[in-house]
Amino acid sequence: MKRTIGILLWLAGHAINLLVLLAGAVYLFGAVIWMHAPLLGALVTGAPMALPALGLAWLCTRFGKRLRDDAPAPARSPAKRWLLAGVGPVAIGACAMVVRSGVKEYECQAGRSRNGDGQLEAQRNGFERVCPGDLERFDVGFLPDAIATRKLAFTPVDLRHTPFTLLEGLGSRAEKVGDVRSRLYRGFRTPDGHRLTLFEQDMSADGSTSWRDPKDEPERINGLPARLVVLEDPSGKAVSLLSWKEGRRDYQLWIDANLVREPLRDRLFALAASLPHAAPACPNEPPPRPVDEPMPKVLSAAQLDAMMDRSKRPCK
Structure with a gap:
């Protein structure tokens, strides 16, 4: 039973790594190729979302391999202890950044829904207040x-x-x-x-x-x-x-x-x-037909x- 659990955890860790890799490729393709976002900006935005999943995959593979091989926990060197002590806060910080950005975006969108149409605000102030995500499409990544x-x-x-x-x-x-x-x-x-x-x-x-x-x-x-x-x-x-x-x-x-x-x-x-x-x-x-009304929905x-x-x- 212990060996079976170890094998399942080890496989789950590799499966998570593969899914993160595929999701990252799709995200970068959509952000850089489709949305024309700068590559560096897309990497900086996507890294905090990938770190928690990669940390979970590392834990699954590490403990799964130990249970599968029924090996005792190896003695950690001081360098590894310092490394783990540094990776832990980074992973926690990445999770906090993802949650914080999601909460802020949700609060902003909910506030816009409560305040009604932005056209009235634009007529009153001369500009419309939007959420950070609404401006991302204007950040175009350029090529030669x-x-x-x-x-x-x-x-x-x-x-x-x-x-x-x-x-x-x-x-x-x-x-x-x-x-x-x-x-x-x-x-x-x-x-x-x-x-x-x-x-x-x-x-x-x-x-x-x-x-x-x-x-x-x-x-x-x-x-x-x-x-x-x-x-x-x-x-x-x-x-x-x-x-x-x-x-x-x-x-x-x-x-x-x-x-x-x-x-x-x-x-x-x-x-x-x-x-x-x-x-x-x-x-x-041939000249297109004149359009006197909006296109149907x-x-x-x-x-x-x-x-x-x-x-x-x-x-x-």
């Missing part, structure tokens, strides 16, 4: 331009004769819509240290379409309707997002600052207005198939 723009399905807007050339380039990141690389993020750093990101999507390349409520677009970029959204979390971290459309090109430009608190609004709008006209990837695309199977079927599009 030559790698990121490889096999891109459209020609990005030319920035050579714009004020963007005065900023420090941080790289780029491409993203697929379906199987088409029709989205591109480009990162910059301003002289005062702010991080700026330009996003563009050529919807003629992937055949997608979008609807924007004119009531939500009181701003103007070269005469085009635009929307400015300012978000701030409880720690003071903020993102100001300016978005607009020019033909079939969808633009977003955001900076890691609260434009209500910092005088950067004119600079952000000037950068947006400096963008030249973009050439669509599919100039002979539920699509039928036939509608989904029609959206995904690109065989009849002039540009593939």
Whole structure:
């Protein structure tokens, strides 16, 4: 019986290690590849979640092997004692960090639910208070331009004769819509240290379409309707997002600052207005039907198939 328990514990420890490895790979793939988070930031965020499971796996394999082999406990050297004395508090601290961050995120989301719609708060204060997790999607991890723009399905807007050339380039990141690389993020750093990101999507390349409520677009970029959204979390971290459309090109430009608190609004709008006209990837695309109302919340199977079927599009 003792040997059986030992074998089960030993196997359980290795199974936990394997599951942690698979979960870590899926997490890193989703965070870095899908969500474009920086690799170092994803590792720092994921390590506290993995340490408790790895500690449990170590205990299972250690005690399982001892019970399986029916061996007495070996005498520990002073170095091992110091090592265990250091690993224990680290594991406890990691567990506390995971629990604390989860509780804070839950309290923040629950508080937002009680306070109602953030649109009213934005109208009152000029910005919307959000939770830390709501700003994570704006932390994009960039690659060298030559790698990121490889096999891109459209020609990005030319920035050579714009004020963007005065900023420090941080790289780029491409993203697929379906199987088409029709989205591109480009990162910059301003002289005062702010991080700026330009996003563009050529919807003629992937055949997608979008609807924007004119009531939500009181701003103007070269005469085009635009929307400015300012978000701030409880720690003071903020993102100001300016978005607009020019033909079939969808633009977003955001900076890691609260434009209500910092005088950067004119600079952000000037950068947006400096963008030249973009050439669509599919100039002979039939113009999409005008959308006078939001898309339905539920699509039928036939509608989904029609959206995904690109065989009849002039540009593939």
